[in-house]
Ligand SMILES: Nc1nc2c(ncn2[C@@H]2O[C@H](COP(=O)(O)OP(=O)(O)O)[C@@H](O)[C@H]2O)c(=O)[nH]1
């Protein structure tokens with residue numbers, strides 16, 4: 177864990193009760209339930225692993241890269257956070273082919289920024305709030321919040337992946353009437369995957385930003401577009 | 414038959430200590446609570462939450478208020494139905510408000526969380542409507558939940574809790590935060606009271622006892638399609654708000670007549 181005092185902040189941000197709008201999202205689980213890709217605990221596990229290794233890795237690496245970049249801005253160049261945030265927001269944008277995913281990413285980014293602004297006030301969160309009229313992408317916002325809260329790059333990646341994992345699990349639990357203890361056990365069994373992918377993301381974050389991971393799950397992307405057009409959905413994504 | 418028993422006639426001339434101060438209304442004593450934007454008169458619109466159990470008449474009330482204010486106030490509506498488009502679709506069909514002023518939000522199976530514990534999605538939507546239309550009044554209809562679901566005062570300035578008589582006359586006695594702490598309690602469907610054997614006098618007495626002086630309105634939205642007592646209460650709040658912002662020197666356009 178962080179040596180710099182960010183551990184308690186990390187717990188706050190990992191808590192589903194942190195009011196950043198996540199509870200109305202299913203991470204594609206509702207769409208997968210509706211079109212029959214998700215049928216029970218086994219397919220839920222496979223779904224979660226798939227997401228951790230694709231969009232989970234991409235988002236975590238972007239978040240970690242923001243943390244790395246912001247630290248370098250301050251330490252080496254003495255410049256403000258604007259440049260890192262702009263560059264990585266553009267990288268995030270380029271990695272989301274589907275308009276509904278871009279929209280909800282910015283919506284979640286501005287909701288997270290709002291919730292965090294009063295918790296860790298300062299120039300980083302002011303800068304990230306001003307990044308784009310529709311808000312920063314979620315991964316960029318999370319990196320900025322992690323930086324403001326004193327959380328390091330590896331933990332920030334882990335935090336991102338924690339949400340990648342728990343969002344569809346929680347939604348599937350609510351929608352499918354699954355056994356909450358079994359879902360908790362599933363989450364625990366995937367904790368090593370979270371750690372492994374987090375290490376990969378943090379490693380990638382130290383490299384050139386245009387070489388950050390770039391992976392998609394085509395089915396989940398197509399399903400996300402169809403889901404956004406449904407009128408009977410209970411979750412935003 | 415229609416009984417509109419103890420209607421709260423709004424009296425703007427009367428000295429208000431707590432009830433009509435949108436910042437103080439209904440809050441836990443001593444807790445000023447974090448608000449999205451300070452909530453004060455600097456923001457022009459009045460945000461009104463409408464909560465209560467499924468089927469009590471929340472969407473009906475929203476339609477009635479749209480009708481009542483159509484000629485002189487700018488309105489926007491956010492709905493939180495469980496099946497997300499249901500309420501919005503009803504309002505659109507009734508043609509009481511242009512479609513673009515009605516937004517439905519998803520609540521992830523948790524309507525009460527979306528209006529109380531994590532209001533992000535609702536607040537975001539309200540702010541988008543305010544930025545686009547600069548309305549005088551924003552109505553936020555909750556998804557219809559149990560008697561304990563109430564709004565955060567970071568999302569709304571005041572909240573109305575709607576129950577109806579069809580569940581019998583014991584509901585006000587049961588209490589719960591919606592009944593006891595809402596800024597206005599609306600008891601709807603008085604036209605059905607006789608049929609279901611609900612004693613409105615008992616309901617009025619129990620509501621009065623549990624609400625610490627906060628008003629209760631008995632209505633039949635079926636017979637009163639402009640929800641007159643509720644509309645009058647809201648106009649009173651708008652007038653108070655306009656007066657407060659004048660006193661503070663904040664320039665806001667006068668929001669409707671009292
Ligand atoms: N008899 C009667 N029915 C009403 C009244 N107000 C609403 N309703 C009906 O009650 C049902 C539920 O109303 P609705 O507004 O959709 O409830 P909501 O779930 O709280 O939004 C609808 O069929 C309305 O037409 C009323 O005053 N009297």
Ligand SMILES: [Mg+2]
Pocket residue numbers: 471472473494500554557
């Ligand atoms: Mg309704």
